[in-house]
Amino acid sequence: MVARIAIFVPSLRGGGAERVMVTLANGFAERGHRVDLVLVQAEGPYLPEVCSAVRIVNLNKGRVLATLVPLARYLRRERPHAMLSALNHANIIAILARKVSGAPTRMVVSEHNSLTSLQETRAGRRMLRLMRRFYPLADGVVAVSRAMAAELHEQLDIPLDRISAIPNPVDIDAIRAQARSVPDHPWLKSDQPPVILAVGRLEPQKDYPTLLEAFARVRKNNDARLVILGEGSLRAELEERIHHLELQDVVDMPGFQPNPFGWMGACSVYVLSSRYEGLPTSLVQAMACGAKIVSTDCPTGPAEILEDGKWGRLVPVGDANALSHAIAESLQSKPLAVTERAQHFSASRAIDQYLDILTAC
Known part of the structure; x- marks a missing residue:
């Protein structure tokens, strides 16, 4: 099956999750799938690593929150089979944009950091509450380690059968x-x-x-x-x-x-x-x-x-x-x-x- 796949990530500024998304986008394209790399802002040192078969969609916004409407419009217009997003704030916007768009796009969110990082600040605990509210609305959740999958299950009440533990791809x-x-x-x-x-x-x-x-x-x-x-x-x-x-x-x-x-x-x-x-x-x-x-x-x-x-x-x-x-x-x-x-x-x-x-x- 050849699928149209969208990958949503804030930018390619140099974080580990961003490099993972580039590797996945290139890998999906090499297997013959149509891939859109949808960026809040098309910038960062990993941008030249994106292969020519991947289409870059630049939403050209200053922050993730401002992309809710443009991302919903993209989903309504392009109707990809599936969208993969990374990083918790982007994941929540992706879930909301899918709901607003009414598109039948399959939504998979990926989490790349231990939830320990969110328990230390008031803003982090607020994010945990948002994740607990919205992550169950995704069709699938990917954790990059088995221990993180256990955290997502225990702290966000996501059923284990909705969580997949997939290590980051390394070429x-x-x-x-x-x-x-x-x-x-x-x-x-x-x-x-x-x-x-x-x-x-x-x-x-x-x-x-x-x-x-x-x-x-x-x-x-x-x-x-x-x-x-x-x-x-x-x-x-x-x-x-x-x-x-x-x-x-x-x-x-x-x-x-x-x-x-x-x-x-x-x-x-x-x-x-x-x-x-x-x-x-x-x-x-x-x-x-x-x-x-x-x-x-x-x-x-x-x-x-x-x-x-x-x-x-x-x-x-x-x-x-x-x-x-x-x-x-x-x-x-x-x-x-x-x-x-x-x-x-x-x-x-x-x-x-x-x-x-x-x-x-």
């Missing part, structure tokens, strides 16, 4: 090919000390202050360097902390990098220090590049990816001492066959699972 072959392009950075030369790498937005979720504190402890007994790839609102605060810890000569934050995989392939240890995740695709990407892994055992995803520590070290969230010990031990340990585990998260498998849900009658 293993493409990542390995890009990993061979080692960046021209002096720290990545073969005669340099080991590099510890983290990739992700400079936001509270990633808990880089704990990583910096852990790295300062690692430095007491190890000649190593730390690179953090990504941009975000905490750059100034993190730079100040780096200076306070006297790490300015051994920590580099070169910003967002379109090809982080060359860094992953060249690093000695890849670290995820997050307070919460959904299913952190960067862990799988780093494993596809053969990197040794250290991660917090945060909700949700790392324990699932690493099979409770079989493929890398898991430490408690926010524990700089445990994180420093795990990094130091990894620097001295032998590599594991993590590329084998990465194959479990291949893009082909995830794309097929999404299509089964989207093209269901």
Whole structure:
């Protein structure tokens, strides 16, 4: 069955969920489906990665809430067989737009972060109430990990038979090919000390202050360097902390990098220090590049990816001492066959699972 599929996402500004949506859009198109990538604003570094077979529909609005009417008009006019949306605020607008449009479009929403992130603020708790009200109106809900699927069931009262746990698609072959392009950075030369790498937005979720504190402890007994790839609102605060810890000569934050995989392939240890995740695709990407892994055992995803520590070290969230010990031990340990585990998260498998849900009658 060839289907008309719409994918609704705010933008392609560099978040993990946005990259997943691009991978899915390209994968659906490669399988012969007609795909519209519907964006609140057609901007972001992932835009050039969208293949020519995918039609970009730019709603050209400044915020997600303003797209309710334009999105409803799109659904009424184009009448796609199914629409997949990502990120909770966009999911709610997508559900409402389908209702307003009266279109028979099958609606599937996807959730990419643990609900833990929403329980900490008044706005987050308000969002949880909205999700509890509207998510049951969708025809299907996708969680990116089994633990997150359990959260959606328990906290939003969504029946388990309406939730599908599908890991984020990872193009293993493409990542390995890009990993061979080692960046021209002096720290990545073969005669340099080991590099510890983290990739992700400079936001509270990633808990880089704990990583910096852990790295300062690692430095007491190890000649190593730390690179953090990504941009975000905490750059100034993190730079100040780096200076306070006297790490300015051994920590580099070169910003967002379109090809982080060359860094992953060249690093000695890849670290995820997050307070919460959904299913952190960067862990799988780093494993596809053969990197040794250290991660917090945060909700949700790392324990699932690493099979409770079989493929890398898991430490408690926010524990700089445990994180420093795990990094130091990894620097001295032998590599594991993590590329084998990465194959479990291949893009082909995830794309097929999404299509089964989207093209269901």
